[in-house]
Amino acid sequence: MAERRCGFVALVGEPNAGKSTLLNRMVGAKVSIVTHKVQTTRSRIRGIAIEGETQIVFVDTPGLFRPRRRLDRAMVSAAWGGAADADIVVLLVEAHRGLSEGVREILSGLDRRVGDRPLVLAINKIDRVRRPALLALADRMRAARDFTAVFMISAEKGDGVADLRTWLADRLPPGPWLYPEDQIADLPMRMLAAEITREKLTLRLH
Template identity: 40%
Template structure:
């Protein structure tokens, strides 16, 4: 079982043609810590996180520059059995990304035994022969030494072609450098793909929309997260430059869901705005006036036209 880098990355600077660069994505069941790991590696929040399954809905690219090269980390939705057209499109997105990346990181939390879903995903990696595979045991900060050892043995036995099997904690950052060095060593030789000062290729509008959706997800019932989408109407800086107006829609599928999001006398919507604004302001670099409107788009997850309007 490999736990440490097998070949050290080049010491060439990230922008050098002698360095390495390429794409990596993390796969696993929903809620195994893929987005948290992406953010930890990049060193900045580029993907929203939540304890709700299927939080990630797009392929979000985070860029990590290291001595010797650049990693482009593509955060994707978790693989799952789709129940709606949206779910099927998310799975299709994951499959497309898996076919394009240089390395696939398979994630399993140290706190949970390897189950049928993990085995199914590990076996499905046979379909992506181009990519090298790395197994990652996440959330080691929440697990005992015995749990970590057991998980490493379980994961190692899933495939014979792991380039590495690495335990880590995105929360405490333990072993993150080991993972990034190993990933970089597996990348092809080539120049950086993005400028060194870029951390993501997400637009400002998309990042703001995701921040609002993350705030809306907090504390909602299990059936509601899948039904929430966010669109941005406008982001406009006022003439004095000290305040930015943000107008956004929170989209749900039913009137009953709209009532939940708004809350008693608008109390919950106000809380969503407060939490979102606290993250939008440092992103935009100004104070923010945030106006949220909740609207209903009936059964949008199953409607091709509405999915298209919402960007899926």
């Protein structure tokens, strides 16, 4: 029988990079709300996926940006905390935005917090950019940081997501599962329902 594995994977990136969409795709259900409005995710949300004998606990963090208000500072602090606690960190970068100033600031912050843990680059929304531009962006990102692995994905359409999930599952540490097999989030059902209601209101009002 294969050895069981379990660990935490933090999803970090700029606001609206697609972290919540990727989390929902990885889990196979809506556990994090998705809207066009930046900073929809306000706290660390854990989604749970099973890949073979591995339980992957994804931490969907608020988008990283330069905070101005007290709430902003709390959200950014939660995001960095999620990255610091994870076994593996996945940095999502929008293909059409590329190596922006915000991404450079995130890379600088990750250098101080990730240490020698795996840092994976996931170039998202690849359907918006032609292949030569994608390859050029991957080269620029590798020049800026030595990533453990690079994936090109479309979280919305699902392209490349299964390969990323398999890669993550193979590299998490051996250990017992932390949650029941049928649990997909660590949010209580009442709170999850409230989050989905907030998503619908945000989409309707903005």
